[in-house]
Amino acid sequence: xxxxxxxxxxxxxxxxxxxxxxxxxxxxxxxxxxxxxxxxxxxxxxxxxxxxxxxxxxxxxxxxxxxxxxxxxxxxxxxxxxxxxxxxxxxxxxxxxxxxxxxxxxxxxxxxxxxxxxxxxxxxxxxxxxxxxxxxxxxxxxxxxxxxxxxxxxxxxxxxxxxxxxxxxxxxxxxxxxxxxxxxxxxxxxxxxxxxxxxxxxxxxxxxxxxxxxxxxxxxxxxxxxxxxxxxxxxxxxxxxxxxxxxxxxxxxxxxxxxxxxxxxxxxxxxxxxxxxxxxxxxxxxxxxxxxxxxxxxxxxxxxxxxxxxxxxxxxxxxxxxxxxxxxxxxxxxxxxxxxxxxxxxxxxxxxxxxxxxxxxxxxxxxxxxxxxxxxxxxxxxxxxxxxxxxxxxxxxxxxxxxxxxxxxxxxxxxxxxxxxxxxxxxxxxxxxxxxxx
Numbered sequence: 001x002x003x004x005x006x007x008x009x010x011x012x013x014x015x016x017x018x019x020x021x022x023x024x025x026x027x028x029x030x031x032x033x034x035x036x037x038x039x040x041x042x043x044x045x046x047x048x049x050x051x052x053x054x055x056x057x058x059x060x061x062x063x064x065x066x067x068x069x070x071x072x073x074x075x076x077x078x079x080x081x082x083x084x085x086x087x088x089x090x091x092x093x094x095x096x097x098x099x100x101x102x103x104x105x106x107x108x109x110x111x112x113x114x115x116x117x118x119x120x121x122x123x124x125x126x127x128x129x130x131x132x133x134x135x136x137x138x139x140x141x142x143x144x145x146x147x148x149x150x151x152x153x154x155x156x157x158x159x160x161x162x163x164x165x166x167x168x169x170x171x172x173x174x175x176x177x178x179x180x181x182x183x184x185x186x187x188x189x190x191x192x193x194x195x196x197x198x199x200x201x202x203x204x205x206x207x208x209x210x211x212x213x214x215x216x217x218x219x220x221x222x223x224x225x226x227x228x229x230x231x232x233x234x235x236x237x238x239x240x241x242x243x244x245x246x247x248x249x250x251x252x253x254x255x256x257x258x259x260x261x262x263x264x265x266x267x268x269x270x271x272x273x274x275x276x277x278x279x280x281x282x283x284x285x286x287x288x289x290x291x292x293x294x295x296x297x298x299x300x301x302x303x304x305x306x307x308x309x310x311x312x313x314x315x316x317x318x319x320x321x322x323x324x325x326x327x328x329x330x331x332x333x334x335x336x337x338x339x340x341x342x343x344x345x346x347x348x349x350x351x352x353x354x355x356x357x358x359x360x361x362x363x364x365x366x367x368x369x370x371x372x373x374x375x376x377x378x379x380x381x382x383x384x385x386x387x388x389x390x391x392x393x394x395x396x397x398x399x400x401x402x403x404x405x406x407x408x409x410x411x412x413x414x415x416x417x418x419x420x421x422x423x424x425x426x427x428x429x430x431x432x433x434x435x436x437x438x
Contacts, residue, residue: 102133116160119217121275122275122277143201219260226238233382241320242259348435369436373438376422380422
């Protein structure tokens with residue numbers, strides 16, 4: 001029996017088209033390890049997704065210990081060449097189908113956010129192929145938002161509209177003068193662009209009955225985001241990077257199905273299709289920090305420090321994300337207990353439930369509240385969150401002498417009883433209440 005043509009490999013992703021009577025599992029012999037990731041369907045075909053690790057031994061569809069007589073007609077994969085005879089590496093569409101199984105979305109309407117760049121165009125093309133294969137009553141809708149920040153922005157919009165027409169898919173477009181919005185909000189341009197973009201997607205999805213808004217962030221985007229957050233200073237949430245999915249509204253969720261795929265795979269896929277896409281000229285400008293990370297720092301880290309820095313940052317993101325989800329759930333439950341009332345521009349919180357709560361969790365309560373209220377987060381720093389957490393301490397948790405327990409003016413020397421925060425948000429402590437207004 002051969003040894004994969006003499007070329008050992010560390011990992012090979014395989015997709016095997018499964019017969020109707022194929023056993024549930026594959027079995028590896030000595031020195032041939034594998035992990036069955038998932039099964040998925042495209043049309044009437046069933047596929048098994050396997051990852052082989054280590055480079056020699058056999059892979060068969062019967063328990064190894066039962067011997068050759070038990071293998072029957074099932075093929076034995078004894079080397080790389082025979083693996084490729086019965087199986088083949090995943091296509092881009094199959095990667096997508098594994099990342100976001102079609103049965104989760106084929107029966108609902110999905111809005112695809114398409115900027116015109118390679119990532120979003122690849123997402124659109126892959127979803128269109130898979131949807132054609134799997135069918136279902138759900139619809140795909142192409143959506144584009146024009147930030148009007150670049151001279152070529154209108155050309156991008158026309159390109160996406162034409163592509164949607166070529167694929168016979170409905171097209172929705174929104175636009176805003178983001179530079180003006182940023183000045184009005186007192187937040188950065190990036191934050192204003194994101195807020196305007198997702199506001200459009202959420203309301204367009206609600207109007208058209210879309211259950212999901214699919215965006216095309218890739219593993220490269222996640223790696224750059226985590227590294228950027230580390231460099232500027234961050235907590236667990238920043239180390240987690242972008243979540244795979246998050247709610248946009250009561251009935252609409254944003255999802256990032258390409259978050260485990262690399263941009264190189266995106267570009268290869270588009271090249272195979274002969275599909276054109278738009279190039280954002282600002283991506284080549286080294287004046288922007290994110291671009292310098294992509295073109296200067298990450299290549300240096302790969303060459304001089306850790307060839308697998310991308311994988312290390314992805315693993316860090318996964319572990320931090322697991323922890324952050326637990327903390328956010330606890331913070332959300334605690335915020336519900338504190339919430340007293342909401343007026344048009346004012347929120348009243350009871351600080352009683354926060355007595356004795358760890359400082360980190362108190363900070364996270366306010367992060368969750370900012371998110372619920374859609375208040376700008378961009379310019380809120382650690383010191384701001386820390387100040388809010390200290391203002392929300394219950395009286396029994398404050399380490400002040402009895403003369404200061406009446407919340408007199410002397411206490412303001414340690415913790416301000418009224419404080420302004422970025423985004424024109426004011427917090428004021430009145431007895432056992434914390435009042436926030438904007």
